Structures are given as structure tokens and as C-alpha cells.
Amino acid sequence: MTKRPPYLQPGDTIGLTCPAGYLPAERAQDCINTLHNWGYNVMVGKTLGSDSATYFSGTDEARADELQAMLDDDSISAILCGRGGYGISRIIDKMDFSRFRKKPKWIIGFSDVTVLLQHVFVNYAIAGLHAPMAGAFAVAENPCVASIREALAGTKIRLEAPVHTLNRRGEAVGELVGGNLTLMTHLIGTASDVKTKGRILFIEDVGELLYKIDRMMMQLKRGGKLDRLAALIVGGFSDLSDTDRPYGKTVYEIIRDAVAEYDYPVCFDFPVSHTDVNYALKLGIGYKLKVGKHKVTLEE
Amino acid sequence: MNRKNFLAAVSGAAITGPAWSHTPVLPADPRIPPYLSLGDTIGITSCAGYITLQEIQPAFQLMQDWGFRIAIGDTIGKRDHTFGGTDEERRADMQRMLDDPSIKAIMCARGGYGAVRIIDSLDFSTFVAHPKWVIGFSDITVIHAQLNRIYGVASLHAKMCNSFPNDWSKAEPEQAATILSIRQALTGEKMQYTVVPHPANHPGIAEGTLVGGNLKTLESIAGSPSALTTDGKILFVEDTGEYLYSIDRMFWGLKRSGRLGNLSGLIIGGFRIKPDDSPDEAFGKNLQEIILEKISGYPYPVCFDFPVGHQKNNYALKCGVRHRLQVAPDAVTLIEI
Numbered sequence: 001m002t003k004r005p006p007y008l009q010p011g012d013t014i015g016l017t018c019p020a021g022y023l024p025a026e027r028a029q030d031c032i033n034t035l036h037n038w039g040y041n042v043m044v045g046k047t048l049g050s051d052s053a054t055y056f057s058g059t060d061e062a063r064a065d066e067l068q069a070m071l072d073d074d075s076i077s078a079i080l081c082g083r084g085g086y087g088i089s090r091i092i093d094k095m096d097f098s099r100f101r102k103k104p105k106w107i108i109g110f111s112d113v114t115v116l117l118q119h120v121f122v123n124y125a126i127a128g129l130h131a132p133m134a135g136a137f138a139v140a141e142n143p144c145v146a147s148i149r150e151a152l153a154g155t156k157i158r159l160e161a162p163v164h165t166l167n168r169r170g171e172a173v174g175e176l177v178g179g180n181l182t183l184m185t186h187l188i189g190t191a192s193d194v195k196t197k198g199r200i201l202f203i204e205d206v207g208e209l210l211y212k213i214d215r216m217m218m219q220l221k222r223g224g225k226l227d228r229l230a231a232l233i234v235g236g237f238s239d240l241s242d243t244d245r246p247y248g249k250t251v252y253e254i255i256r257d258a259v260a261e262y263d264y265p266v267c268f269d270f271p272v273s274h275t276d277v278n279y280a281l282k283l284g285i286g287y288k289l290k291v292g293k294h295k296v297t298l299e300e
Numbered sequence: 301m302n303r304k305n306f307l308a309a310v311s312g313a314a315i316t317g318p319a320w321s322h323t324p325v326l327p328a329d330p331r332i333p334p335y336l337s338l339g340d341t342i343g344i345t346s347c348a349g350y351i352t353l354q355e356i357q358p359a360f361q362l363m364q365d366w367g368f369r370i371a372i373g374d375t376i377g378k379r380d381h382t383f384g385g386t387d388e389e390r391r392a393d394m395q396r397m398l399d400d401p402s403i404k405a406i407m408c409a410r411g412g413y414g415a416v417r418i419i420d421s422l423d424f425s426t427f428v429a430h431p432k433w434v435i436g437f438s439d440i441t442v443i444h445a446q447l448n449r450i451y452g453v454a455s456l457h458a459k460m461c462n463s464f465p466n467d468w469s470k471a472e473p474e475q476a477a478t479i480l481s482i483r484q485a486l487t488g489e490k491m492q493y494t495v496v497p498h499p500a501n502h503p504g505i506a507e508g509t510l511v512g513g514n515l516k517t518l519e520s521i522a523g524s525p526s527a528l529t530t531d532g533k534i535l536f537v538e539d540t541g542e543y544l545y546s547i548d549r550m551f552w553g554l555k556r557s558g559r560l561g562n563l564s565g566l567i568i569g570g571f572r573i574k575p576d577d578s579p580d581e582a583f584g585k586n587l588q589e590i591i592l593e594k595i596s597g598y599p600y601p602v603c604f605d606f607p608v609g610h611q612k613n614n615y616a617l618k619c620g621v622r623h624r625l626q627v628a629p630d631a632v633t634l635i636e637i
Contacts, residue, residue, distance in 0.1 A: 188523035222420065
């Protein structure tokens with residue numbers, strides 16, 4: 001049974017850290033203001049807007065130390081990652097989750113943060129929040145940002161998705177796992193690799209070539225990660241590109257074909273992605289998915 | 301052989317049914333297919349990307365000049381979008397070549413993408429009883445890994461038809477030497493390679509079975525029945541068109557999945573790196589630093605700039621065959637033993 005970290009109360013503190021790529025401080029200002037407006041205190045880590053000259057928000061040590069401090073600090077009730085990019089794979093095995101296990105808190109992020117979310121779920125059975133990060137708060141009245149507030153306050157998640165012609169109808173119940181497809185495949189065979197049997201898997205990705213999406217789906221399939229799902233939720237696949245010789249299928253057709261031989265429900269165009277449409281999802285928690293003729297719903 | 305990998309192989313077999321429903325053979329030393337003699341037939345097939353009959357002409361001509369017969373597969377000139385035919389067409393062509401006793405070696409015409417889409421539907425039973433050389437690299441890494449991991453048969457990591465020069469008489473010396481290395485390997489010459497020492501090399505001597513190939517392709521088969529096991533082996537990797545951060549992530553994947561800790565030796569081939577998007581996004585480590593960081597504390601020899609990869613300087617390497625790697629400050633050699 002997955003442990004849910006305590007939901008937040010007004011006056012609680014959210015830590016803001018950048019465990020992966022660099023984020024200028026001004027890009028997080030809307031986020032900090034919004035969290036204050038929601039009634040939370042914000043503890044801003046030094047990795048945000050640091051003097052790092054590289055791709056990363058700081059050295060491995062600086063990023064790991066800050067994340068560790070926020071995991072261990074009892075006065076911090078949730079950790080919001082400033083941005084993804086790349087970098088958590090470099091520090092994940094250095095982290096000490098012993099205090100966090102006893103006093104879990106919500107970790108918030110997606111994309112590269114898939115590594116952290118999946119690692120704590122797989123190893124410690126602690127739920128996390130797959131959700132937009134600091135940059136998304138700049139979009140005025142973004143309902144996806146509002147969904148973070150609701151999730152942290154303990155509102156049960158209920159999402160509707162548009163009906164897509166490739167959907168496979170049905171109903172399923174299971175724990176939600178997944179995240180960014182590239183990161184999920186990157187974790188295969190490691191200590192952060194997730195089992196998918198009986199679970200609802202969701203995937204999204206950005207900036208990949210179509211054939212690479214197919215290759216990753218083949219990897220999931222050949223690794224036994226697709227055949228016994230309760231259901232598959234396919235989010236947005238944005239900014240994809242194709243080879244000079246066209247692949248000949250859309251990304252959703254690629255995914256549909258990879259799971260054609262199974263009979264669980266599948267829904268496409270689910271509002272989780274690297275675009276502005278990216279609703280908060282609690283990972284590791286049980287949901288009911290209904291993929292119907294006129295309606296697609298996911299309910300916690 | 302560790303337990304985790306064994307279980308992965310078994311569960312893979314249990315899940316997927318017909319294609320893997322044999323008991324995995326877990327070879328100590330892979331078997332070496334018979335070497336070729338004059339008059340033997342080499343089959344050419346495209347199990348991945350699309351290629352025309354015209355594009356394979358230089359390879360066809362030269363290998364005929366070497367004294368081999370050539371059997372051109374049905375997939376040459378076939379096209380299904382980016383592929384050399386549909387999955388079924390590519391499977392059937394490869395299957396026929398695996399099973400045809402008159403074909404002594406199979407050269408994959410080119411890489412691209414597609415081998416993984418058919419690998420589990422191929423029946424290797426005749427091939428295992430009567431092994432033959434399978435030749436290729438890049439996407440064909442999938443087949444080398446499968447042959448090594450599941451069937452215990454050696455194979456040839458080498459240039460393919462699309463790397464043969466249009467005019468052999470005008471081939472640059474390096475290009476000619478790498479193409480000729482295919483013939484040397486197929487006819488049973490013991491392979492020997494001398495490499496220019498790189499300052500980042502780690503000295504030492506290693507012996508072990510040579511395995512490896514394209515790094516990205518190796519990553520994409522992790523967790524699958526063909527995933528490489530590397531304990532006690534000499535691992536070689538090469539790649540093209542990847543960002544430094546992506547190479548870093550792939551090496552973390554190798555390390556975190558236990559594939560770097562117990563190597564006998566490590567060979568780093570050519571890496572054509574995709575430049576960082578902007579100076580602000582500079583990764584901050586070069587290829588050598590990325591790799592040395594992951595193997596810090598491991599005692600085995602490492603050499604950089606080995607002549608294998610998506611480049612002219614890409615010599616044939618016998619996967620699954622024992623080699624000795626000697627890395628000294630002034631000389632680096634890899635010798636088939």
C-alpha cells in the first residue's frame with residue numbers, strides 16, 4: 001500500500017530546488033508569488049538562479065546537498081522542483097531517504113523528475129506529485145497550476161480527457177505509475193525500475209524522433225512492461241520530429257500498435273504533457289480509469 | 301551470470317510466448333560459426349532501414365571479387381516507409397537466410413532502425429544448429445546482443461553494404477583497410493588492432509569475450525531478453541548524434557544496472573557528439589570525463605578512440621570471441637585469442 005505524504009495546510013512551507021537543469025531566479029518569481037498567495041511559505045534553495053556556468057543548476061554535490069537538506073528538514077512539507085532537463089540520474093544514488101521514509105513529503109515535478117518520483121515509489125512506496133514545475137506558473141490562470149494547489153490540499157483528483165478515435169474502451173482500477181517515457185526506459189534494469197503489472201501506466205514525452213518512440217515502446221514490451229497492465233494512459237507527445245524518410249505512422253499509431261495485442265483500456269491525448277496542458281497526477285495512488293464512447297475519466 | 305539477469309531472461313521467455321519459449325541457452329564461450337571459403341555464399345538482407353539494389357552494388361561487386369557468391373534478399377529495394385519492407389517481409393527474408401544451408405554469412409545491408417521489431421519473431425533453431433556469421437553494426441547491435449546473450453553464437457560487428465566505396469580503386473587507405481577487415485574476419489584470420497594511445501586511457505591488460513556495439517541501441521534493449529551481460533567481458537561502445545548529456549545518462553544507466561562494475565576491459569570507439577544547443581547549456585564535461593567518472597575505482601583497462609563506430613575508421617570486430625586488450629602508455633592493442 002502506497003504511503004501518501006501528509007497534505008498541506010496554510011502556513012506550511014514548500015521547498016523550491018533545482019536538482020537538474022539551471023533555472024534563472026526570475027523564471028521562478030511567478031511561482032513563488034503564487035505559492036505565497038495560496039498561503040504557503042516558500043524556502044528557496046540556492047540552486048535556483050545559482051552562479052553555475054554549466055547546463056546544471058549547480059555541481060552534483062550542490063544539487064544533492066540541497067535536495068538532501070530539503071528531504072530531511074521537518075519544517076518543509078513539500079519539495080517543488082524548479083525545472084527538469086537532465087541531472088537527477090547523476091545524484092539519485094547519493095541520496096539518503098531514511099528520514100524521508102519516516103516523514104514523507106510531497107515531491108513535485110515531471111520530466112527528469114520522473115527519476116526521483118519513480119525511485120521513491122519503487123523503493124519506499126511513497127506517492128509523489130507528477131505536475132508542472134516553476135516555469136509553468138508564469139501562464140496566467142493556468143488550470144494545471146491550480147490543479148497542483150488542489151492536489152496538495154488533499155482534493156481527490158478527477159480528470160477528464162477528450163475522446164480520441166484510437167482509444168480502446170473499458171474500465172480499469174490500479175495504481176498509477178509512469179511519467180516521461182525516455183526517463184522510464186532509462187531506468188530499466190536499475191534500482192529505480194518500476195513494475196507495471198496490474199497498474200495503470202501513463203507516458204508522455206517531448207522532442208523525440210518518431211522511430212525512437214517506437215524503439216522505446218518495443219523496449220517496454222520486450223521487457224514485459226506492457227502485457228499485464230490494467231490500462232495505458234497516453235499523454236501528450238510534443239515537438240516530435242521525423243527522419244528524412246518518414247516513419248509512416250503518427251506517434252499515437254505507434255503506441256496503439258505496440259499494445260494492439262492486449263485488451264486493456266487505452267486512452268490518448270490525456271492532458272499531461274510538456275505543453276501548457278499538464279494536470280497534476282498523484283503517482284503510486286489507486287485510480288479508476290473509464291474510457292467510454294463519449295467520455296474519458298480518471299478518478300482517484 | 302548473475303541471478304537477476306537470469307531471472308530477467310526466464311521471465312521474458314514466459315511472458316511473450318512462441319518467440320522466446322525456448323529455454324535460454326546461457327553460453328560460457330559462444331560458438332564461432334565456420335569461417336568462409338572461396339565460393340561460399342554471403343546473403344544480403346535489410347532487416348532495418350530501406351536500401352536500393354543500386355546502393356548495394358559496390359558491396360555486391362567487391363565481395364564477388366573476393367571470390368564469394370552473393371545472394372540478394374527480397375528486402376533489397378523493398379520499402380515500407382523508413383523500413384526495408386514490412387516487419388513481416390524483413391522477418392521472412394532474414395529467416396530464409398538463417399535457415400538456408402547454402403548461405404554461410406548474412407550481411408545486413410544497412411542499419412537505421414528496425415531489427416528490434418523482428419528479433420523476437422525470428423526462429424533461430426536451425427541457425428543454432430548450423431551457425432553462420434551475421435554482419436552489421438549500429439541498429440544491428442540488437443542482433444549481436446541477441447546472438448550473444450541467448451544463442452551463444454559469435455557474430456561480426458562491421459561495416460555494411462552502405463559503407464562500401466562506390467569506386468574501390470579510389471578508396472582511401474583507411475576505408476580500404478576497414479572493408480578488407482571484413483574479409484579477414486570472415487575467412488578466419490586472427491584479428492589484431494593497433495590503436496593510437498589516448499592520454500585518458502587507463503593502462504592494464506584484460507582478457508575476455510568481446511561484446512558491445514552502439515550505446516543507444518544497447519540502452520534500448522536493457523531489460524529485454526537480449527540485454528547484454530557484461531561481467532568478465534571486454535565491452536566496446538560507440539555512438540553518433542547524441543548530446544553529451546544523453547551519453548552521460550546512458551553511462552549512468554549502464555552503471556546503475558550493474559553493467560560497468562565487473563568488466564574485464566572497456567573500449568570506447570568513435571562518438572560523434574551532437575553539439576550543446578547553446579553555450580549557456582554547455583554540459584561542462586567532455587566524453588572522456590563522462591566515462592572516467594562512471595568507472596572511477598574500477599581496476600580494468602580502458603582505451604579511447606578505438607577505430608570502431610559511425611566513421612570511416614570502423615574495423616570489423618568479432619563479437620562473442622575472446623580477445624586480449626593491452627593498454628600501455630605508448631601502445632594499445634586488441635588481439636583475438
